[in-house]
Amino acid sequence: MNKKFLNLLIFTSIANIGFAQQVSSDSxxxxxxxxxxxxxxxxxxxxxxxxxxxxxxxxxxxxxxxKIVFKSGRVQIFKESLALGEINSAFDFEKVSITHVESEIKGLYKLDEVFSKAVGTTTLSNITAVKERAFRKLKIQAALLGGNVVFMIDQNTVGNQYGGYYQSGKATETILTGIVYSNSIPKTEDVMALLNKQKTFKVFSSYYAGNNSTDVEGSSFIPDTFTAENFYTENGFVYINGQTEGNKNTVFKVVSFKNNQMILYWKDKKNAYNLTLELE
Known part of the structure; x- marks a missing residue:
């Protein structure tokens, strides 16, 4: 048998075996x-x-x-997952989805409960505009947590109440309460592996939003470094005990771990915060 033909036959056989192994399961x-x-x-x-x-x-x-790539070669795309926006920072809050349908949050990770309130300035305030402002606040709170879906559990809008001779008027208001979910959270083992090797990180950015904020704001002071002292896990999330200059808070939740950055979250009575750290 011709040597070149024999080599070609062996190569083809190996390739076929490899292909068969690759498609032995659905992906x-x-x-x-x-x-x-x-x-x-x-x-x-x-x-x-x-x-x-x-x-x-x-x-x-x-x-x-x-998506699923079946062993037959057919590909099925799942629009439910692709419809959820990717949150890389608090400035992606417009990508946060609002849902009232419980089936749409099944299988997602529960992050935390959020609340917002918007009130008109006068009894002539536009009810729709006030309602949109309340939802904007809710989305910002969700994005700070790293979430991309808010499941609404309570929504209450009161229209403008015009005053009379014996009673003062009251401007429209909307009060919203929801639960933040995400289809992706930081992998605990990856974060812990990093923290076992590295304790000091360079700070890339610092952002916050107040309870009544309709925008994400940059902190006037950004510390140079963040030092992790120890860490622990709770309900599938990693919390870090650490310190950074100009910050009294010492407990931080890891809400994002991607794009060579780690984003930490914490909250006080007035504001919710994100601190973005650069990874080596």
Whole structure:
């Protein structure tokens, strides 16, 4: 047999074997990474699957899946996940989604509860404008937490109340309460691995928003460094005990860990804050 032909035959066989190995499982792409599995069923809410060489049935919510590449080569895109904006900083608050549908938050990570209130300046204030201002405040609070979805649990709007001879008028107001969720949170093991190696970080930026703020504001003073003293985990999140110049707060929650940056969050009675650290 011709030597060149034999080499070609061997190469083709190896390539075919490699291809067969690559497509032996379905590939589920999520915000948390790739899952190699055998997809059994795709329902309106979840995808049911089993891991290779296993029979136990598992399920994952659709809104945490970006796409599935089936072993047949067919690709299924999941618009539920792609519709959720990516929050890289508090300035991405316009990307935060508002939902009243409970099924849309299934499978997402619960972050915290948020509250906002907007009041008109006079009894002639535009009710819609005041309501939009309240939602803007709510989205800012969510973005500071690293969330991209707010599930509304209470919404109350009172229209302008015009006064009379014996009673003063009252301007319109909207009060909102919601719970912040995200389809992606910092991986605990990655943050802990970093903190086990590095304790001092260069500060890149510092931002905050007050309880009544309709914009994210930059701090007038930005410290040079942040020093982590120790850390702990709680409910799947990493908290750091640390210090930075000009800040009395000593407990910080890690809300983002990507793009070579780590964003910390804390809150006092007046404001919610983000401190962005540069990673080596």
């Amino acid at each position: 589920i792409f999520t915000k948390e990474g790739l899952i190699l599995a055998d997809v059994k069923e795709v329902t309106p809410e979840v995808v049911k699957f089993s891991y290779p060489a296993e029979t136990v049935m598992n399920s994952i919510y659709r809104n945490t899946i970006e």
